[in-house]
Amino acid sequence: ADYMYGMKCSKDGEFTQGELSRFGNIQLSPSAGAIYEGTKAYRKENGKLLLFRPDHNAVRMQLGAERMLMPSPSVDQFVDAVKQTAYANKRWVPPSGKGSLYIRPLLMGSGPILGLGPAPEYTFIVYASPVGNYFKEGIAALNLYVEEEYVRAAPGGAGGVKSITNYAPVLKALSRAKSRGFSDVLYLDSVKKKYLEEASSCNVFVVKGRTISTPATNGTILEGITRKSVMEIASDQGYEVVEKSVHVDEVMEADEVFCTGTAVGVAPVGTITYQDKRVEYETGDESVCQKLRSVLVGIQTGSIEDTKGWVTCIN
Numbered sequence: 001a002d003y004m005y006g007m008k009c010s011k012d013g014e015f016t017q018g019e020l021s022r023f024g025n026i027q028l029s030p031s032a033g034a035i036y037e038g039t040k041a042y043r044k045e046n047g048k049l050l051l052f053r054p055d056h057n058a059v060r061m062q063l064g065a066e067r068m069l070m071p072s073p074s075v076d077q078f079v080d081a082v083k084q085t086a087y088a089n090k091r092w093v094p095p096s097g098k099g100s101l102y103i104r105p106l107l108m109g110s111g112p113i114l115g116l117g118p119a120p121e122y123t124f125i126v127y128a129s130p131v132g133n134y135f136k137e138g139i140a141a142l143n144l145y146v147e148e149e150y151v152r153a154a155p156g157g158a159g160g161v162k163s164i165t166n167y168a169p170v171l172k173a174l175s176r177a178k179s180r181g182f183s184d185v186l187y188l189d190s191v192k193k194k195y196l197e198e199a200s201s202c203n204v205f206v207v208k209g210r211t212i213s214t215p216a217t218n219g220t221i222l223e224g225i226t227r228k229s230v231m232e233i234a235s236d237q238g239y240e241v242v243e244k245s246v247h248v249d250e251v252m253e254a255d256e257v258f259c260t261g262t263a264v265g266v267a268p269v270g271t272i273t274y275q276d277k278r279v280e281y282e283t284g285d286e287s288v289c290q291k292l293r294s295v296l297v298g299i300q301t302g303s304i305e306d307t308k309g310w311v312t313c314i315n
């Protein structure tokens, strides 16, 4: 899109007043490392622009920054930067229902350092791009592959942080699965290789009867904002929502499986392949996934009244 927002961190760890500039390349010391966020601006039927829970992205960035020994912008600074970026790029937000403006806040450490330690300087940048549906199948069902060789994160590591380095261990697994025709990979725990973690950029839910289970967030998976929102919507609708260790056998015996994330929204899973087994799941209009999806999308795009205070209108 046209504009990005940038803010530098002073030596005492304070982020100074940021500013918008034309989108373009930036100059950076080669020793950069980063954590980031992802959120979206949606267009309401009447043209107004809505943000979905950007304060939760701000808090998640603060928690990640603390884990990575980085200073971070305050919640107000973060949300203001996201709002300014979305507003400055408003012509790029697709019409209601046709996509959204993906907004990426990025916190980078850089500067003259070779050793292992906090970076001497920090930059916070927010940029944006219009997006359609994440998976090329649109809201059609995903076909997932259960990965047994590569793992995403280990207990005690930083798998719960949205750090750029967390996506490095699984790049190969994802590319291999895609080349075999799968939409994404389901990762297992790194110890027993039997318990579900998440997919490459989304959380996973398993439905059996009226019970919806999802892997507990114990530091190895990202605590998704969509995950938290869908859990609340599901509880409101009378489902029993359980956070626990989800065994891969339980996944193979489920009625339904679905994924949640800013990029995918709530996406039904059509098949899962694990070892030499391939299981098909319920994905139709009457599925739990589609019901939860329509409520979430309705709130995000303003067609369902936001009784929870989840959306912020920016124009």
Ligand code: PMP
Binding pocket: 038, 162, 198, 199, 200, 201, 202, 203, 221, 222, 223, 224, 225, 226, 227, 260, 261, 262, 263
């Ligand atoms: N897991 C991973 C690894 C992710 O990258 C994402 C996307 N941020 C998610 C889960 C879903 O999180 P959210 O619902 O906040 O987008």
